[in-house]
Amino acid sequence: MTEMDIALCYESVLPSRGGAETYIGDLARRLARDGHAVHLYACRWDAAALPAATHYHRLDVPKGPRFRRPWLFAAACAEALTHARHDVSVGFDKTWGQDVLYPQGGLHAASRHHNLLKFDSRIARIVAAAGKLFDPAAWSFAELERKQYLGPKKPLIVVNSRMVRGHFEQFYGVAPDTLRVVHSAIDPLRFVAEDRPKRRQAERDTWGVSPDEPVGLFVAMNYRLKGLAPLIRAVAAVPRNRRFRIAVVGHPKFAKYERLARRLGVGDRLLFLGFRSDPKDAYFAADFLVHPTFYDPCSLVALEALACGLPVITTRYNGASELLTVPATGFVIDDPHDAQAFAAVIDQVLDPGYRRSASQAARYAANHWTFEQHYRALLDVFGEIRAAKRAA
Numbered sequence: 001m002t003e004m005d006i007a008l009c010y011e012s013v014l015p016s017r018g019g020a021e022t023y024i025g026d027l028a029r030r031l032a033r034d035g036h037a038v039h040l041y042a043c044r045w046d047a048a049a050l051p052a053a054t055h056y057h058r059l060d061v062p063k064g065p066r067f068r069r070p071w072l073f074a075a076a077c078a079e080a081l082t083h084a085r086h087d088v089s090v091g092f093d094k095t096w097g098q099d100v101l102y103p104q105g106g107l108h109a110a111s112r113h114h115n116l117l118k119f120d121s122r123i124a125r126i127v128a129a130a131g132k133l134f135d136p137a138a139w140s141f142a143e144l145e146r147k148q149y150l151g152p153k154k155p156l157i158v159v160n161s162r163m164v165r166g167h168f169e170q171f172y173g174v175a176p177d178t179l180r181v182v183h184s185a186i187d188p189l190r191f192v193a194e195d196r197p198k199r200r201q202a203e204r205d206t207w208g209v210s211p212d213e214p215v216g217l218f219v220a221m222n223y224r225l226k227g228l229a230p231l232i233r234a235v236a237a238v239p240r241n242r243r244f245r246i247a248v249v250g251h252p253k254f255a256k257y258e259r260l261a262r263r264l265g266v267g268d269r270l271l272f273l274g275f276r277s278d279p280k281d282a283y284f285a286a287d288f289l290v291h292p293t294f295y296d297p298c299s300l301v302a303l304e305a306l307a308c309g310l311p312v313i314t315t316r317y318n319g320a321s322e323l324l325t326v327p328a329t330g331f332v333i334d335d336p337h338d339a340q341a342f343a344a345v346i347d348q349v350l351d352p353g354y355r356r357s358a359s360q361a362a363r364y365a366a367n368h369w370t371f372e373q374h375y376r377a378l379l380d381v382f383g384e385i386r387a388a389k390r391a392a
Contacts, residue, residue, distance in 0.1 A: 218247070
């Protein structure tokens with residue numbers, strides 16, 4: 001494919017912060033390596049983490065309340081692009097006017113709906129939904145999303161899972177054939193380490209876990225949305241004669257979950273490790289991943305676990321579940337609140353024979369959908385846009 005002139009639009013690109021900002025940095029470097037001209041429209045960035053040849057377009061956006069700031073950035077970005085002639089312009093979040101919109105965090109409407117599922121009672125969900133009626137940010141983001149996808153200029157939408165594609169049809173009536181699915185991906189080489197066995201044992205020693213004790217890993221910052229409480233209840237439902245631990249990595253504040261584990265009599269099965277800037281050694285020390293999320297467009301945690309040879313237990317609310325082969329590389333549960341069904345899946349993963357075969361299958365799966373393949377699929381989308389614009 002011949003070189004393209006590509007504009008990337010995101011308010012802040014500080015790749016060390018993770019998430020979309022890390023992704024945009026990775027994408028910019030890969031595009032530049034192929035000789036594509038990369039333009040960045042943003043308010044702030046870390047030039048040291050971006051290609052030297054990047055063309056920067058600073059957008060000065062006035063300060064405002066949280067629910068107004070996306071509108072201000074989006075308007076400034078749309079205005080700046082009217083004076084430019086790029087082959088392809090790409091927006092990643094709450095923007096409009098670009099050729100391609102790639103909402104890596106999924107739809108706000110779907111996120112709002114799924115956030116209610118974390119409550120285990122109907123009454124709690126009704127109360128939470130009522131509270132959102134008085135939240136100006138919820139109203140603002142919903143209106144902005146309608147402007148993005150239902151406005152007069154329809155972008156080509158890229159989504160990172162078929163689940164999110166379904167949400168576009170469910171919430172906005174967008175036909176599935178007008179979207180392109182490009183699953184999220186990672187570079188599995190990030191998790192190659194010659195000293196992995198040594199690091200695994202060293203990490204488990206700090207946990208006080210013996211070499212033969214199975215350990216499940218839970219990694220998340222938002223414990224409530226990612227299903228930590230349902231996980232603890234499921235752990236309590238696994239028979240006491242089954243020996244295993246669950247290591248919890250993420251937010252440094254976890255006292256209420258420790259109390260829940262003690263109240264359910266499984267305080268000894270949970271290891272609360274707090275925040276890790278790099279959880280790689282935790283992956284190395286674990287034997288499987290448990291990610292009972294209530295909403296994840298396409299969880300990178302699940303992909304990282306596969307790259308480390310860990311079978312994955314997740315939910316149908318995670319777009320990354322589409323990349324699993326059940327039961328070869330893991331399991332997909334319907335409802336994290338169903339403690340008995342959840343516990344039965346954990347019990348299956350505790351079988352050492354299963355974990356040996358699943359570990360090999362997980363690595364194989366990780367090596368067959370990588371960031372390079374993701375990048376190539378995205379380039380096809382960009383080429384589609386350029387061809388359409390030239391034909392117009």
